[in-house]
Amino acid sequence: MTRGRRWRAVVLALAALYFLLPLVAMLEFGLRAPGGGYGPANFLAVVRDPVLLSSLLTSLQIALVAAVLVIALVVPTAVWVRLRLPAVAGLLESATILPIVIPPVVMAAGIAFVQANLDGPLFRELFASSLTALTPFYVVLALPFAYRAVDNGLAAIPLRTLVEAARNLGASMAGALLRVVLPAIRSAVLGAAFLTLALVLGEIVIARILLYTDTFPVAIVEVGRSQAGVAVALSLAALVLTWVLLLAVSFAGGRRTGAERTP
Amino acid sequence: MSEPTTVEPAAPSAAPAARGVTVEFRGIRRSYGTTHALAGLDLTLRPGELLALLGPSGCGKTTALRLLAGFDRPTEGRVLIGDRDVTDVPASKRDTGMVFQAYSLFPTMTAAENVAFGLRMRRVGAAERARRAGELLELVGLGNRGGSFPHQLSGGQQQRVALARALAVSPAVLLLDEPLSALDARVRVQLRDEIRRVQLAEGITTLFVTHDQAEALAVADRVAVLDAGRLEQIGTPQEVYGNPATPFVAEFVGVQNRLPAERLDGGQVQVLGTPAVLDGEAPAGALTVAVRPEALAVGGGGEPGTVVSTTFLGPVTRLVVDTAAGELVVDTVSRPGLPGIGERTTVGLSTERVRPVP
Numbered sequence: 195m196t197r198g199r200r201w202r203a204v205v206l207a208l209a210a211l212y213f214l215l216p217l218v219a220m221l222e223f224g225l226r227a228p229g230g231g232y233g234p235a236n237f238l239a240v241v242r243d244p245v246l247l248s249s250l251l252t253s254l255q256i257a258l259v260a261a262v263l264v265i266a267l268v269v270p271t272a273v274w275v276r277l278r279l280p281a282v283a284g285l286l287e288s289a290t291i292l293p294i295v296i297p298p299v300v301m302a303a304g305i306a307f308v309q310a311n312l313d314g315p316l317f318r319e320l321f322a323s324s325l326t327a328l329t330p331f332y333v334v335l336a337l338p339f340a341y342r343a344v345d346n347g348l349a350a351i352p353l354r355t356l357v358e359a360a361r362n363l364g365a366s367m368a369g370a371l372l373r374v375v376l377p378a379i380r381s382a383v384l385g386a387a388f389l390t391l392a393l394v395l396g397e398i399v400i401a402r403i404l405l406y407t408d409t410f411p412v413a414i415v416e417v418g419r420s421q422a423g424v425a426v427a428l429s430l431a432a433l434v435l436t437w438v439l440l441l442a443v444s445f446a447g448g449r450r451t452g453a454e455r456t457p
Numbered sequence: 458m459s460e461p462t463t464v465e466p467a468a469p470s471a472a473p474a475a476r477g478v479t480v481e482f483r484g485i486r487r488s489y490g491t492t493h494a495l496a497g498l499d500l501t502l503r504p505g506e507l508l509a510l511l512g513p514s515g516c517g518k519t520t521a522l523r524l525l526a527g528f529d530r531p532t533e534g535r536v537l538i539g540d541r542d543v544t545d546v547p548a549s550k551r552d553t554g555m556v557f558q559a560y561s562l563f564p565t566m567t568a569a570e571n572v573a574f575g576l577r578m579r580r581v582g583a584a585e586r587a588r589r590a591g592e593l594l595e596l597v598g599l600g601n602r603g604g605s606f607p608h609q610l611s612g613g614q615q616q617r618v619a620l621a622r623a624l625a626v627s628p629a630v631l632l633l634d635e636p637l638s639a640l641d642a643r644v645r646v647q648l649r650d651e652i653r654r655v656q657l658a659e660g661i662t663t664l665f666v667t668h669d670q671a672e673a674l675a676v677a678d679r680v681a682v683l684d685a686g687r688l689e690q691i692g693t694p695q696e697v698y699g700n701p702a703t704p705f706v707a708e709f710v711g712v713q714n715r716l717p718a719e720r721l722d723g724g725q726v727q728v729l730g731t732p733a734v735l736d737g738e739a740p741a742g743a744l745t746v747a748v749r750p751e752a753l754a755v756g757g758g759g760e761p762g763t764v765v766s767t768t769f770l771g772p773v774t775r776l777v778v779d780t781a782a783g784e785l786v787v788d789t790v791s792r793p794g795l796p797g798i799g800e801r802t803t804v805g806l807s808t809e810r811v812r813p814v815p
Binding site: 351352355356358359360361362363364365366369373374377378380 | 526527528547548549550551553554555557558560561562563564565566574575578579622623626632
């Protein structure tokens with residue numbers, strides 16, 4: 195083994211240790227049974243506890259709607275900017291960073307102000323449930339990650355040529371997007387959806403400040419006050435779930451162009 | 458780039474005109490701010506012909522093609538396909554098929570799915586789509602690669618699929634945007650011939666944009682030379698090569714020697730010590746004539762000079778000879794005994810007609 199390779203192996207091992215050690219610790223802690231010994235009881239709490247199960251379903255629902263909205267917003271915008279308005283690409287990129295720059299607590303305070311001062315049936319309806327109230331803000335929070343993922347995907351394909359080829363063959367602009375561009379950046383789009391899912395499954399500040407306590411991350415924190423093992427087990431389970439989804443996404447994205455098929 | 462002297466100009470088209478339509482650019486101007494990509498282009502493609510739009514980078518040829526495809530709109534003027542004014546018609550409804558420079562196949566679709574895409578957009582049934590895709594892939598010699606994805610095909614195969622895809626929708630006009638420029642030399646020649654064969658078989662009016670003059674001369678029924686957004690000349694490959702209308706065309710389409718000539722009686726001139734007939738109106742005053750490299754010969758008398766470079770081009774060898782008349786480019790049949798660099802030789806005229814420089 196050359197000196198360079200040895201160094202790479204050492205760095206890789208240290209990085210793996212850094213990431214894996216806390217996870218192994220979480221697994222060990224999560225598997226501890228309340229009466230001593232080890233067992234899956236903490237992991238199964240989500241099935242046993244209707245509040246936890248309901249919060250998981252609520253969060254998945256929010257994640258799904260937010261992911262669809264993010265993709266519907268980001269993909270046409272990024273394509274439009276690349277094809278028609280390349281001059282504003284920098285400006286748009288700066289704008290999408292804002293949700294990262296502005297701390298969630300500031301955003302939550304702003305939303306709370308809006309919530310308290312705007313009245314009317316539409317706003318009452320909007321803030322009536324965590325799904326309708328939180329989803330728009332999670333869409334905003336997910337924009338920086340989703341925009342970058344999609345834009346990188348677009349940068350990797352000959353976008354203009356593909357769109358023009360599809361248009362030349364009779365596709366409308368929407369048809370070209372749906373049938374040609376979207377499949378070509380499938381991994382990037384699924385990555386953006388995955389990032390949105392991960393964000394929703396981990397966001398707690400806005401939900402708590404706005405008093406929407408029925409989301410999964412908030413429920414985990416609440417459970418953690420009395421059952422630390424359950425909270426840790428479910429956090430780990432949520433992490434593994436997102437990893438599994440990521441792997442599924444990568445697999446699905448790569449498979450379509452990998453094998454020879456019959457027409 | 459291939460050499461002009463090795464090119465066999467295309468024979469006049471034997472294309473069936475039944476499927477071909479007329480295409481017209483009428484007074485087309487396209488400006489980007491203060492830059493004029495096209496400065497009043499009037500050009501007509503005859504039904505079923507292959508017209509090569511030739512010119513250097515930035516001359517406006519791709520702009521013209523994009524205007525015809527509907528990817529851009531003219532600042533002024535009209536575009537007609539047949540009797541139909543398509544200036545304001547969107548690209549998806551223009552009835553054109555286009556082959557791009559490269560990388561235009563849809564990466565997540567197989568070759569057959571790519572070919573069938575246009576038919577799918579026209580709501581043709583699955584069975585008919587598969588039949589037509591198979592037929593066209595056969596036509597371009599890829600009948601057995603329908604299930605391959607673009608990344609599993611070579612560059613030449615990808616361009617063949619792109620050609621089949623463009624033809625699948627039976628377009629009124631075929632547009633070729635430098636489709637050979639990303640290919641290596643051998644494949645380029647093969648595919649060039651194949652495009653011509655398919656175009657003749659289909660009898661489809663075709664606009665072929667290229668900056669490669671050898672390609673244009675080899676494949677086209679007529680060649681239109683553009684410079685700075687203006688049409689410099691349009692004619693058969695033989696006309697454009699043999700009788701360039703402007704100094705730009707003369708320089709751009711092949712190499713041209715400019716030689717001083719002496720006026721003789723009876724419309725004759727003397728060039729490099731040899732009398733020749735002057736082909737065309739000569740301006741008053743000092744006379745300069747244009748002579749192609751293949752119309753000169755070495756070692757047979759004429760102006761003495763020293764060989765400064767030799768380039769072996771296969772059947773032809775190109776020599777540059779430094780003479781009192783300037784550095785002359787001579788193309789001669791490759792054979793043993795040709796003078797080498799630094800050797801003395803003579804350069805003479807091997808043609809009976811010369812053309813005055815405009």
